[in-house]
Amino acid sequence: MRTISPITRQQILEGIEGHPFAEAEWKPMWGKPPPGRLIPCNMFGIKERKYKCSMWEEAFEEVGGIGFLAYEDGKLVGQMIFLPKKYARRIGLPTSRTNADLERTIVIGCLVIVREHWNKGIASAMIGELMSFCKDRGFRRIEALVDVRPPDKAEGNTSFFPFRKFGFIIDEKSQGWESRSETRMCFYHMLQV
């Protein structure tokens, strides 16, 4: 059974239990994971972060959410993290170059699914949740960083494929990650509905 849950304030403050996403990148020099636990996400999987930042709480207060978690049979298998575009710009997150609707745009900064659960519609389910979230709160535009290559060639980057079927458009003028030329921003206007 699949569940898509909003990330709660408590999870922002205390971390998310059972977070598996940094496993592929983990190196022993960063320290051992707790026995029997998967490696946590580098942000919300860490219970005692050395570097505290008020950003997540402030974003939560202003927008009413910062992301969703996807569970399959109770196991955490996917995560989407988003911020208002003005916040994303403040911290240098990839965004489209346009300043139109700056105050009314949400930027997806992270969308990851555990590899064994790819191609099951989990990313699409979270994108759908975000579209409802944005519609309810008066956001007009959603932006996301994507790799324009097919999922199996995207080297772990978020693929454009799940976004395309919702009507997202590639912004060819806006490269996504500075260090990855194969990435672009894509966007969706809520008024298209």
Added chain:
Amino acid sequence: MKSGEVKVELLFNPFCLCDRDFTRLSSLCKMYALTLNTYNLWDIDDIDLDGLPAHVSALVRELRSGERAGSVYSTVFINGERIPINAWHESFRVIERKIMDLLGAKSE
């Protein structure tokens, strides 16, 4: 160059990887007896930019304008030279080589 003459600065992107970057860079600085100055992008207001080192404020302005492609990663400056952290572990190998070059240290 003496260790006191090597300026290491970390411009944090607080989105996701900053704990990891901070931990790694801190240990490098400790190893070479260097002082690490940190700036958190979230905590920098636009009106504060003029008070920051020029290389830091220039990058922050570019990122906030939207003209420069962004990143979830943090950025290191060594004596004002930008070294983006965009490929673990290679980025930190580059950073350490740069530090060693400036200090005239020999690699093992």
